[in-house]
Amino acid sequence: MSEVDAVEHVDMSDEVQTLDGEVESQITQWRRYVSAHPTVAGADVEELEDHLRSQIDDLRSVGLDDGEAFLVAVKRMGRMDDMWREFASEHSDRLWEQLVLPSGHASGSDSDRRGLLIAVTTAVAAGLATIALFNNVGIISDADPDGLIPRNIVLVVMAFVAIFLVAKRQVTGWPVLATVGAFAAAFAATNLYPFSFVDGHTAALTAIHLPIMLWFVIGLIYVEGDWQDHAKRMDFIRFTGEVFVYYTLMALGGGVLLAVTGGVFAAIDLDPETLIFEVLMPGGAAAAAVIAVWLVEIKQGAIENIAPVLTRVFTPLFALIFIGFLVTVAVTGRGIDQDPDVLILFDLILVVVLGLHLYSLSARQPGDEPGLFDYLQLALVVSALLIDTLVMFGIVARISEFGFSANKTAALGENLVLLVNLAVAAFLSLAFVRGARSATEVERWQTSYVPVYPVWAAFVAFAFPFIFDFV
């Protein structure tokens, strides 16, 4: 016992000395290097750093200077590869779960806890507002709640997502003003436009396109106003994919939760239908939107992004289906149905193809050479383009014969927006796999194209009702 005390005593006596600045920054670098391995958790780094510093202090007390002491101490730590391997075999669980949710625990940092607080507050507020709107609480006129209320709910939830990001990222200045303006315009168009029918074509188009536009406006907050920065645009694209995946996962979990709720209350002969469908479901769906955004915000680098993984799985499958379809059309000579509604299906197909293209780009490392996957990507984009071109020729001919309606024009416009993007993307990807262009140029095209979507969505949402007389 006394010997241990003696050992401790030696350490304490040197504690007060401060190291020179250069050695401090070397320790910071060493710390970063050690913690680069996923199995070394935050507290472990602190423990290892304490060891290093104790060692340095002891070495200085026997006459080494700061720099020498640092070098010897690092040497004595041994090879980090060996240590990481040991950590990995001891903490293999950490290779699985690296998303540490901030808790009341002492290890959480202040900003983690602040983020948690903002997220929970905003999510609860979004949930309560949605429940209130959904049940017409405080709505004076319920002249047409079925049509207008769901549309307002979507806008309200998105507003809470925007509020969360503004508070979390402490954004100020013009991006906030622009967002407030965009939301005000969206609420005005939804509630004040003199639509002939609430479920009419232009009303529906406005309802669909406003959220699309607003998501990109939220993007302004996400990039903190730095919208001209292509790297940040790419981050926003990644963010969008991850939020989508997280929201979907939470929706699945929520479904199970609701089913369980129904089951347990039914077991005691209570009918929880009102609770489930009028409170839990709308409130949960709204709160989940904020929580999904928050989860993606805190996870970022911690866990491998899921969207690119799904892309890897589905790109070959979609490519196979499209090529199979083209071959079938060629062999059987069957014409594609020329109903303009088919346009919407093909819009969706193009969105999926664009998503696959974007998320494979988002996961690409700068120096990667073209590989098999890039050829698959190219096959996917080219086959989708061929199918779409086949469809477009037939439909454009028909539309010009029978005139333009709001729906057809919107669907056609969307198809063009996506077609132009993918045609250039196909051209660039081809040049890339042949070595004539760099991957950066392929990516740059996509990030440059981002503003086209909100501009088109805003045009459809705000201008189409006027062009097509609010029908």
Place this chain on the structure above:
Amino acid sequence: MARGSPETEQTAIGKDLVAASAVPLVLGILAEGESYGYAISKRVSELSAGRLDWADGMMYPLLHRLERLDYIEAEWRKPEDGGRRRKYYRLTAEGQRALSDQHQQWAAVTEALASVWDGMAKLGDGPTPGWA
């Protein structure tokens, strides 16, 4: 773990033996009273006169393994006389049992080896270890 080169001519202990003795050593040191990583590794070095040579970093995965096995328990706190927050380890009742168990096993091994060294000494072959 080597703290300065030992004055003796004796060579460092081989890797396998270091690995085998690590658990009883750490448990034994913690039986002397609670301690933290750096102090434990200094103590290992003192006890072995610098011949037990580990990379310092390897101490921590070992401590974490012993913690998971409930042989030791850990607590983060600041030392009483100020300074950095440290993770202190302490032997548990479970660890005490594991230590006695290790003690018996090692006693059996040293006993067996002692007979071997004795036999060799009688034949006048090889060095006569001082402790045998």
